[in-house]
Amino acid sequence: MSAFLTPDTLVLLLIEGLLLALMAVLLPSLWRLARRFDIGRTTPEQYALEKRAYLAGTLLRFMLWVKIALFVYFVYALDHLSGVITGAMCAAGVINAWDYGPLLLGWKLAGLYLFGSWLVLHRLDLSRENLPFSRLKFRLALGLAAFMGVEFALLIGYLDALDPATIVSCCGTLFSTANVSALGTLLAIPKAWLLGVFYALFALIVASALLRRSGLAALFSLLFLPVALLAIISFFSTYVYELPTHTCPFCLLQKEYGYMGYLLYFLLFAGTFSLLSAALAAKLVQEKARFALGLWLLGGFVALATWYPVGFYLKNGVFL
Amino acid sequence: MIRLTNVSKIYPLSGADSVTALENVSLSIREGELVVLKGISGSGKSTLLALIAAMTKPTSGDVVVAGRSVAKLPDRFASDFRRNTIGMIFQKFNLLGDLSAIDNVTLPLIPTHESASDIKERAYRILKSLGVKKRLGSLAKHLSGGEQQRVAIARALVGDPAIILADEPTASLDRKLTLDFVEMLKTMKQSGKTIVIATHDPLFFDLGIVDRVIEIDGGRLA
Amino acid sequence: MNPKLLTFALEAIGRRGGKNAAVGIIFALLVALLASVLLTSRSLQSEVEKTLSALPDITVQKLQGGRQGLIESDRVYAIETIPGVTWARERVWGYYYFQNAGVNFTLVGLDFFLPAYEESLNAAIRNFDIATWMDRDFMIVGEGVERTLHANYYKEYFNFILPDGAMKKVELAGTFAAGTALQSSDTILLPVTLARTLLNAPEGLATDITVAVANPEEVAMVATKISRLYPDTRVITKTDLAGSYQNLFDYKGGLFLSLFITALASFFILLLDKSGMGLAERREIGILRALGWRMEEVIRLKLLESGIVAFTAYLLGIFIALGYVFMLQAPGIVALFEGYSVLKPAFELPVVIDLSLLGLIFLATVPLYMAAVIFPAWRAATIDADEVMR
Numbered sequence: 001m002s003a004f005l006t007p008d009t010l011v012l013l014l015i016e017g018l019l020l021a022l023m024a025v026l027l028p029s030l031w032r033l034a035r036r037f038d039i040g041r042t043t044p045e046q047y048a049l050e051k052r053a054y055l056a057g058t059l060l061r062f063m064l065w066v067k068i069a070l071f072v073y074f075v076y077a078l079d080h081l082s083g084v085i086t087g088a089m090c091a092a093g094v095i096n097a098w099d100y101g102p103l104l105l106g107w108k109l110a111g112l113y114l115f116g117s118w119l120v121l122h123r124l125d126l127s128r129e130n131l132p133f134s135r136l137k138f139r140l141a142l143g144l145a146a147f148m149g150v151e152f153a154l155l156i157g158y159l160d161a162l163d164p165a166t167i168v169s170c171c172g173t174l175f176s177t178a179n180v181s182a183l184g185t186l187l188a189i190p191k192a193w194l195l196g197v198f199y200a201l202f203a204l205i206v207a208s209a210l211l212r213r214s215g216l217a218a219l220f221s222l223l224f225l226p227v228a229l230l231a232i233i234s235f236f237s238t239y240v241y242e243l244p245t246h247t248c249p250f251c252l253l254q255k256e257y258g259y260m261g262y263l264l265y266f267l268l269f270a271g272t273f274s275l276l277s278a279a280l281a282a283k284l285v286q287e288k289a290r291f292a293l294g295l296w297l298l299g300g301f302v303a304l305a306t307w308y309p310v311g312f313y314l315k316n317g318v319f320l
Numbered sequence: 321m322i323r324l325t326n327v328s329k330i331y332p333l334s335g336a337d338s339v340t341a342l343e344n345v346s347l348s349i350r351e352g353e354l355v356v357l358k359g360i361s362g363s364g365k366s367t368l369l370a371l372i373a374a375m376t377k378p379t380s381g382d383v384v385v386a387g388r389s390v391a392k393l394p395d396r397f398a399s400d401f402r403r404n405t406i407g408m409i410f411q412k413f414n415l416l417g418d419l420s421a422i423d424n425v426t427l428p429l430i431p432t433h434e435s436a437s438d439i440k441e442r443a444y445r446i447l448k449s450l451g452v453k454k455r456l457g458s459l460a461k462h463l464s465g466g467e468q469q470r471v472a473i474a475r476a477l478v479g480d481p482a483i484i485l486a487d488e489p490t491a492s493l494d495r496k497l498t499l500d501f502v503e504m505l506k507t508m509k510q511s512g513k514t515i516v517i518a519t520h521d522p523l524f525f526d527l528g529i530v531d532r533v534i535e536i537d538g539g540r541l542a
Numbered sequence: 543m544n545p546k547l548l549t550f551a552l553e554a555i556g557r558r559g560g561k562n563a564a565v566g567i568i569f570a571l572l573v574a575l576l577a578s579v580l581l582t583s584r585s586l587q588s589e590v591e592k593t594l595s596a597l598p599d600i601t602v603q604k605l606q607g608g609r610q611g612l613i614e615s616d617r618v619y620a621i622e623t624i625p626g627v628t629w630a631r632e633r634v635w636g637y638y639y640f641q642n643a644g645v646n647f648t649l650v651g652l653d654f655f656l657p658a659y660e661e662s663l664n665a666a667i668r669n670f671d672i673a674t675w676m677d678r679d680f681m682i683v684g685e686g687v688e689r690t691l692h693a694n695y696y697k698e699y700f701n702f703i704l705p706d707g708a709m710k711k712v713e714l715a716g717t718f719a720a721g722t723a724l725q726s727s728d729t730i731l732l733p734v735t736l737a738r739t740l741l742n743a744p745e746g747l748a749t750d751i752t753v754a755v756a757n758p759e760e761v762a763m764v765a766t767k768i769s770r771l772y773p774d775t776r777v778i779t780k781t782d783l784a785g786s787y788q789n790l791f792d793y794k795g796g797l798f799l800s801l802f803i804t805a806l807a808s809f810f811i812l813l814l815d816k817s818g819m820g821l822a823e824r825r826e827i828g829i830l831r832a833l834g835w836r837m838e839e840v841i842r843l844k845l846l847e848s849g850i851v852a853f854t855a856y857l858l859g860i861f862i863a864l865g866y867v868f869m870l871q872a873p874g875i876v877a878l879f880e881g882y883s884v885l886k887p888a889f890e891l892p893v894v895i896d897l898s899l900l901g902l903i904f905l906a907t908v909p910l911y912m913a914a915v916i917f918p919a920w921r922a923a924t925i926d927a928d929e930v931m932r
Contacts, residue, residue: 006792007580010799011906018913039392042379044332051924054395054837059916066909073905076898083788129397366931375832375927395837402927403834414829414930418557428833430546431842439546475833487931 008077009159015070019063020152023145029056030145033138039131053134057122060141064115067148071108072262079253085168091250092171098161104154111151113273118144120277124285133284171248175233187234187247198224198231202302205275209291214279217291221275224298228268232305239308244320264304271298321483321514322349322372327381329367329539341367343539345381349516351482354509354529357518359536361488365518368536369485372516373406374398386482403428407476407513411488413468415475417461421452424460425474439478446474450504466497473504484508486517498523505529547839551846558823562847565813566855569911572809573859574866576802577903581863582872583795584899585891590787594780598752599761602630602768603776610776612747617772621753624767626760632748634734636741638702643690648729651737670716679736680715686727688717705742712736799906806907810914824925831927844919845912852911856904868893 029052037049078091088094095101118140125133175187201224208216233249240257241248252261274294282289313319329342342364349355357365370376371383374390375398383391386405390398402408415424425443432439447456450470455463460471469489476484490498498521506529508515517524525533535542555562602621604613613632621630634651654672670682681700683691691700691714702710712732732740743749753768755761761779769777827840835843866872871891 007795007799007902007906008792010796010803011902014803015905015909018909022913039394042377042392047377050395054841054924055920058838058841058920062912062916080898083785085785126394126396129393131394366928370928370931373832373927375931399831399834399836399839399927401834402832406834408832410832410930414825414832416826416829419553423553427830428835430550431544431835431839433544436546436549479834 006081008080012070012074012077013155013159015066016152016155019066020148022059022063023148026056026059027142027145030138030141034135034142037134037138039134053138056138056141057126060144061119061122064119064144067115068112071112074108075253075262079250081162085162088168089251090171090248090254092174092248093168094162095250096174097163097168098158100154101158101161104151104158107151107154109269111147112269113276114144114147116273117277117280120281121284124281128285171246171250175247175249186230189230189234191235194227194231195235198227199302201227202298205298206295209275209289209295212289212291214282214289214291217289218276218279221272221279221294221298225268225272228301228305232264236305236308238320239312242312242320260304264301267297267301267304271295271301274298321351321353321386322516323347323384324368324371325382325384327371327378327383329364329371329376330379340539342371342378345536345539345541347534347541349514351514352509352512353531354505354515355517356524356527356530356533357516357536358520358525358533359518360520363536364539365536366487367539369408369487369516369518372483373408373485374401403432403479405481405483407479407481407484409472409476409484409486409489411491413472413492415460415468415471417459419460420457421460421463421467421471422447422456424471425478427475428479443474443478446477447471450474465493466500469493469497469501470504473501477508482514484513484515486515486519488519488521489517490519490521490523502527502529547843547846551843551850554843555847555850558820562851566851566858568809569852569907570855570858570862572802572806573856573903573907574862576799576906577860577863577900578866578872578875579798579802580795580899580903581867581895582875582891583791584896585867585894586876587787587791588892588894590791591784594784594787597780597783599755599758599780600753600765600768601778602751602753602772603778604750604772605774605776610750612743612749613751613775615746615748618751620771621751621768624764624771626755626757626764628754628756630751630753633750633752634737634741634743635749636737636743638730638740640690642694645690646728647687649737649740650729650731651734651741652731653734675713675715679710679712680733681712681736682716682718682731683714684727684729685717685719687730688714702740704740710740803906803910806910810910813914823922825930827922828925828927828930831923831925832930837923840923841919844922845915848912848915848919852908856908859907860900860903864895867891 033049033053033056036045037053038046039050075091078094081094082088082090085094085097088097095105098104118137121133121137121140125131125137175183201220205217205220205224208214208220229249232252233247237247237249237252238244240252240260250261251257252264253259254261271294274297275291276294278289278291278294281287309319324345324347327342327345328340330338330340332338345364345368357368359365367376371378371391372385374383374385374393378391381391382389385401388401390401393401416427419427422440422443425447426439429439429442444456447453447470450473452467452470452474455467460468463471476486490501493501502523505515505517509529524530602613602617604611615632618630618632621627636649637646638649639646654670691697696714699711699713702712704710718731737743738745741749753764755764761781765777765779769775830840830843831837867875868891876891
C-alpha cells in the first residue's frame with residue numbers, strides 16, 4: 001500500500017499537478033514575453049504579446065495564490081499522515097520519513113516568500129503606465145516555473161518514499177539537544193541568549209521601520225525568521241505544551257493545542273513577508289515604504305508567543 | 321483637447337497581407353468643438369474614433385487626448401481613460417437586449433466603486449432629461465427605436481465624459497428621430513462637451529451647430 | 543468584492559440559464575458521487591475506530607506455516623511475568639458459517655464468571671442471570687444474529703453443525719445491543735467449553751492471547767518482548783490496527799478518488815472543447831470593453847460567473863450526498879468498503895461530517911472547474927474593444 005493513495009495526498013498531487021500543467025502551457029508565452037515584450041513598440045506582435053501578458057499575469061496570480069493557500073493544506077496533510085506513519089506523533093516524524101523531506105518543507109517555505117514577492121512585483125508593474133517591470137517579472141516567472149518543477153519532483157519523491165510500514169522518529173528525538181546534528185547544536189544555545197537575540201531583533205525591526213530604513217528593516221526581518229523558529233522550538237513551544245521536555249514546532253498544529261500553530265506561523269510568515277515586500281516595493285518604485293501591516297502582524301506574533309510563558313507564570317508562579 | 325500627430329494604423333490580415341486604415345493623419349480638435357468626420361464606410365473614420373477612445377493603438381504616431389498620450393497605454397489605463405473621458409454612441413446602439421433600459425445605462429459603471437443606488441440615481445436622472453420617463457425597467461429589446469437611441473445616449477453620458485464620440489449615430493434612424501438626435505447634440509454642446517461625429521449623413525455637413533467638417537478618404541484627410 | 547459586479551454576474555448566469563444549469567447539474571452530480579463515497583468511508587471509519595478503542599492493547603497470534611494457528615494457553619503465564627503487563631488472557635473465538643442465510647457469525651467463548659477481556663462484552667452480559675443457565679448449552683446473541691435467526695424461524699434455539707457433521711442444539715438465552723453495530727451485531731457469546739466444541743479448539747489451545755498494558759507508552763516495548771519470547775507469534779498492537787485501518791480507508795477512498803479525478807478531468811476537457819462562446823456573449827463582452835471595462839474586470843466577471851455556478855453545484859452535490867448517505871444509507875457504496883465483515887448487519891451509518899472532509903472534496907473538484915474556465919475567460923476578455931465598431 002502506498003501513501004500516494006490517501007485522499008489528502010491525492011488532492012495535493014492533483015492540484016500541484018494541475019498548477020504545473022498550467023505552468024507548462026504558459027511556458028512558451030512566458031519565454032516570448034521575457035524576450036520580446038516591449039511596451040514602446042506598436043507592432044501587431046507587441047499587441048498580441050500584450051494580450052498574452054494579461055493571460056500570463058492573470059494565470060500566474062491565480063496560481064501563486066493557490067500555491068500559497070496550498071502550503072497550509074500541505075502542512076495539514078502532513079499532520080494527518082502522522083496517523084498512518086508508524087512512530088510519527090505529528091508532522092515532524094512524517095516530514096523526516098524521507099531524507100529530503102526537510103528540504104521539501106524548506107523549499108515550500110521559501111516558495112511562499114518567492115511567490116509573494118512575485119505578486120508584489122506584478123502589482124507594482126501593473127500600477128505604472130509604462131509597465132516598468134514586465135520583462136523582469138516574466139523572466140522571474142520562468143525561474144518560478146523551474147522552482148515549481150523541482151518542488152513537484154521533490155513532492156513525488158517524498159510521497160513515494162513514504163511507507164506506512166517503516167518506523168520513523170517522533171519529535172521527541174528529532175528536536176532534542178542530544179541530537180548530533182546542526183539543529184541539535186543550534187538548539188543547545190542557551191535560552192537566555194536566544195531570547196535576548198529574539199527580542200533585540202524585534203526591537204531593531206520596529207526601530208528601523210519607524211525610522212524608514214527599509215534596507216535595515218528587511219535585513220533584520222530576514223534574520224528574525226530563523227531566530228524566531230529556533231525560539232519557538234526550544235522555548236515557546238514548551239510553554240504551549242506545558243512540558244519542559246516537549247520541544248517541537250509541529251505539535252502546535254494539532255487539535256490538542258487549538259490549532260494555534262497555524263495562527264502563530266501565519267503571523268510570523270505574513271509579518272516578515274509584509275516587511276520584506278514593503279522594503280522591496282520602496283526600493284523599486286521609490287515610494288514611502290508601507291511597514292504598518294507587517295509591524296502589526298509581527299507584533300501580534302511576538303505578543304502571542306510571549307503570552308504563553310507569561311500566562312504560564314501567572315497561573316503557576318514559576319517558569320518551566 | 322484631441323491631437324493626432326502623424327498617426328498610421330495598419331491592420332494585419334492573414335499571412336503577410338495587411339490593410340492600411342489610416343495613413344499619416346494629423347489633426348487637432350479644441351475643447352468644446354463639435355466636429356464631423358465625413359467619409360464613406362471604409363474610409364477610416366471608425367478607426368480614427370477607436371484611436372481617440374484608446375480602443376486600439378496606432379501603428380505609428382501619437383494620440384494625445386485631454387492632455388494625455390493614449391497611444392501606448394496598457395489596457396488597465398486605456399480602459400479607465402475610456403470609462404472616465406469618453407462617451408461612445410454606436411451605429412446600432414449596441415444595447416444589451418436582455419437588460420433593462422436603466423441597467424444598460426449603468427453598464428459602464430458596474431466595476432467602479434460607486435454604490436449601486438448612486439449609479440441608478442444618475443442613470444435615472446439622465447434618462448429623464450432625455451425624455452425617457454416610462455419603461456425604464458423594460459428590456460432594451462422591447463423598446464422602440466427612439467427609446468433605444470435615448471438609452472444609448474444616456475449610457476454615453478452616464479460617466480460624465482468630456483468627449484462624446486458617435487459612430488454613424490443616425491444611420492438606422494428615420495428623419496424625425498434624426499432631428500431629435502440633433503436636438504440632443506445641441507444640449508450636449510451647450511454643456512461644454514467636445515463632440516466628434518463620424519457620419520456620411522449630409523444633414524450634418526451644413527448644420528448650424530457643427531464647427532468643422534473634416535473629410536476623410538482612403539485613410540487620409542482630404 | 544464589488545457587490546455590483548456580483549449582482550451583474552448573477553444576472554448574467556440567469557440570462558444564460560440553460561447552459562449554466564446543464565453544466566452545474568452535471569458538476570453537482572459528480573461532486574455528489576465523490577462526496578457520497580468519502581462520507582460513507584469516514585462514517586464507517588468512525589464506527590471502526592469506536593470498535594478499535596475497545597480492543598485489548600496487544601493481541602498475540604501463533605503463526606503456523608505463515609497462517610494463524612491455535613496458540614498454547616499456558617503462554618499466558620509467561621507473558622504475565624513481563625514487567626508492565628497488567629494481565630494476559632486466552633481467547634477462544636472464530637467464525638461460523640450459516641449456510642441458509644449465507645452469513646458468518648462471530649462466535650466468542652466467554653467464561654461467564656470472570657470479567658471479560660473486552661469491556662463491551664461485560665456490558666453485554668451484565669444483566670444476564672447465569673444461575674438459571676448453568677450446565678446448559680446456551681448463547682447470547684447480537685441483534686443482527688437475532689434478526690437472521692428469526693428470519694429463519696429459529697426463536698428459542700439454534701442447531702449448530704459440528705466439525706464432524708453432528709448437530710448441536712444451543713438455546714437462545716438472550717440478546718444484547720452494542721454500542722458499535724458494525725462489529726457486535728454479528729456476534730454470538732457462548733460458554734467457553736461450548737465454543738471449543740463448536741470451533742474444534744481442544745483444551746489447552748486458544749485462538750489468541752490478549753494482553754493489557756497499564757502504561758500506553760510501554761505497549762511497543764512489551765510487544766517487542768513478547769515476540770522475542772515467542773518467535774513463532776505475530777504480535778499486534780492496538781496502534782498498529784488503528785493505523786492499518788486508517789490506511790485501508792485512505793487506500794480505498796484514494797483509489798476511488800483517483801478514478802474519479804480522471805473522470806472529472808475528461809469531463810472538463812470535453813467541456814473546454816465544446817464551450818465556445820456564443821456570438822451573443824462575444825458581442826456582450828465587446829460592448830463592455832468599448833464602454834471602458836478593463837480586461838481584468840471582464841476576466842473577474844467570467845470567473846465570478848463560473849465560480850458561482852461551481853460553488854452552488856458543489857453545495858448542491860454535498861447536500862445530495864448527505865441525503866444519499868445518511869438518509870438512504872448509501873445503497874451501493876457501503877459494499878465498496880466492506881472487507882471486514884461478511885455479515886451485512888442492518889446498521890445505521892453514524893452521521894460524521896467533518897469540515898476537513900468537505901474541504902478535501904472542495905479542493906478535489908472546484909479547482910479543476912476553475913482551471914477549465916480560465917482560458918475561455920481570457921479569450922473573452924481580450925476581445926478588442928473596437929470589435930463592436932467593425
